[in-house]
Amino acid sequence: MHWARTTNPISKELREHHWACVIASRALELRSGGGEDLGRLQFSDVSAVVDAFRTARGRRGEVHSSATQIKRAAQFFNLLDFGRREGVLDGLSPRFVRHPDHHTIKKVDENDEEIGKVIPEAVVRQLDQHVHLLGKDFPYGELPPEAVNALLRTAYVVLRDTGRRPAEVAGLDLDCLEFDNGEYQLIWHNMKGRRRRRRLPVHQQTVDAIKDWQEIRAGLDLPDNSAEHLFPAITNRYQHLDTGYLSRFIRSWADSIPVLDSEELGRDGTPLPFDRTKIFPYAFRHTFCQRYADAGVPLHVLQALMDHRSANTTAAYYQVSKKMKREAVDTLRVLAVDRQGNSAPMGSATAYEVRSVAVPWGNCVEPSNVKAGGNACPIRFQCSGCGSYRPDPSHLPAIEDQVRSLKANLELARAMGAADFTIKGMEGEIADYLNVIKKMKAKMESMPDEERHEVEEASKILRRLRAGSAASSPVALPMPVVRAAEETGA
Ligand code: SF4
Known part of the structure; x- marks a missing residue:
């Protein structure tokens, strides 16, 4: 609480730090004495906390990447350092600190973590049938519910059809379409690779979705700061739709769909329910890559479509046949x-x-x-x-x-x-x-x-x-x- 009051973090940061504390608290609760006596915490308690970060899952049960595990652990221990410096953790044992040789979390090769995040096409088809539920009962600033649905429908179509990263979709420019040599290209910015104004050929269906939204958007009263972005922010504090919002919208949408079948059949021959935690914005990038890989598109073309520098990274996006x-x-x-x-x-x-x-x-x-x-x-x-x-x-x-x-x-x-x-x-x-x-x-x-x-x-x-x-x-x-x-x- 002292950290939050003093540093005034943005809500995302606050949520993450809070979650890091929840993970650590749950680990300490299982220790003898439940971790209640701060003065008696020691090396082995730190080990238990770090182990908890290694195996932690998100609030919705999703597996954390090693990068997230490392970040959450750092957030928790930085919070302790802050508390010590500020003199609000005087009762905390000096032995309750991370040892550099024993309490580090290993970074796993990103490629090894990317497997298995594809949403099967049969599930995508079911999602398509429920786009009317997008943004339902989920307010977005002053926008009327129909406009929220239109915004999110377009964002979903772009995620699904272009395979761009969530931040790249959320940050698209308002004039993101270019007509050249009889076909449309999406102009987008590769934030991760720091390459701006990339071009990706897009289907007419995707173009129509973007144009429909541009028309609706033109009649809305939006924050000035969002004037140049396709998907506006709620307030002038941001320039465009925040990826955190996009993620929450997509996840709550997945939860609101009454029935979502997987491709797997149960013992009685009826489809088993699809695991909804697998539906999140980044998964559409994997799905996009898998779709083209299944269609027999060669690796070097896929690499260009994904705008990866290395073919190894692209190969990690689709499942091995x-x-x-x-x-x-x-x-x-x-x-x-x-x-x-x-x-x-x-x-x-x-x-x-x-x-x-x-x-x-x-x-x-x-x-x-x-x-x-x-x-x-x-x-x-x-x-x-x-x-x-x-x-x-x-x-x-x-x-x-x-x-x-x-x-x-x-x-x-x-x-x-x-x-x-x-x-x-x-x-x-x-x-x-x-x-x-x-x-x-x-x-x-x-x-x-x-x-x-x-x-x-x-x-x-x-x-x-x-x-x-x-x-x-x-x-x-x-x-x-x-x-x-x-x-x-x-
Ligand atoms: S090979 Fe390893 S896992 Fe298998 S029985 Fe022997 S010790 Fe156990």
């Missing part, structure tokens, strides 16, 4: 190794997919764990010491990450004076992973350039697929050790 996955599996299955790094190829692509399951640092062929989708490891994911471990080159970055994290834990265990058998166990685990890395890398280095490139590309595809499935279900993490006394409650 079954054919691409099959080819990637075929390339990598023969390169699988066992826990000692010795060649242990899978007999077929089917065997790779059916008899093994992805666990955090490789594939696992232990039957009961495979059956449980990788969530029932009998030995707490100590893969490097397990006869069922079958990593392949697509797992190399994950294994290297694991080695880094094990080394940090080992340092900590030594500093804490942990027992010899604990230290030896950790050293052995690290040594075995390093051996697997060494042998896999040696094998790849011995390949001709073309073959190695093929393996690297196949690895990227499988990693993207795994990242996609991890986004919709929890990552399999080592299970906690439950001592018998805790199990029985004794």
Whole structure:
């Protein structure tokens, strides 16, 4: 409260900081004493809070990107710093601070996070049938409800048909259409890439929607500051429609649609409900890219349409086809190794997919764990010491990450004076992973350039697929050790 009163943040900032506090409070509530005694908070409480930011979801249950996780954690800890400097947190323990080696949140490759955000075309068709509900009971400044609906209908059509980012749609110029050589182009500004006045060919349907809105807009009393923008702001404080508003409009619209079916059928053969949290402005950009990818548009054309500098970024926007996955599996299955790094190829692509399951640092062929989708490891994911471990080159970055994290834990265990058998166990685990890395890398280095490139590309595809499935279900993490006394409650 003191921070808000003193710094007078804009409402978006206030909302975000508040949400960061909610996440941290919920994590502390689960700690012994419920985090109530500020003077007793310590290192492990900070760890619990940071873990909560790592797994936090938005208010509507959406998975946070790593960038958002990092931002929310920073907002919470900056708030504490502010409170300390202002002398309003004198009772807070000095041990309740972030340690740079232990309390950072890793930034995940943006491309790996972009998978799985496509809205299926069948769902888009259902959305199209409910555009009359857009902005219903959702006031926008002084605009009459029909004008709010017209504004939002146009914004939706532009999001859907052009695949521009929400901020680019919200910030379109009033004269954003150009007629050239018998066709219309949308003039837009690539804010992220800082490239202005880009051109994108648009269909007549999109042009009609924009022109209809321009006509309605001309008869409205709007804030002066919005004079040059297609979608006006509520007040003169902003120049155009705010992306936060756009997001809330789209989400509340999705919630207001009575029935929204997914493409998946339930046991009784009727469609299952579509997960409405997947409908948000940015998802239309992915949907746009997928639409063209499905139509067989080559990657370099897609890259130009998306205005990406790198084709890798474009490729991450659409889902990998079954054919691409099959080819990637075929390339990598023969390169699988066992826990000692010795060649242990899978007999077929089917065997790779059916008899093994992805666990955090490789594939696992232990039957009961495979059956449980990788969530029932009998030995707490100590893969490097397990006869069922079958990593392949697509797992190399994950294994290297694991080695880094094990080394940090080992340092900590030594500093804490942990027992010899604990230290030896950790050293052995690290040594075995390093051996697997060494042998896999040696094998790849011995390949001709073309073959190695093929393996690297196949690895990227499988990693993207795994990242996609991890986004919709929890990552399999080592299970906690439950001592018998805790199990029985004794
Ligand atoms: S330790 Fe790893 S490879 Fe072994 S059963 Fe568990 S998950 Fe599978």
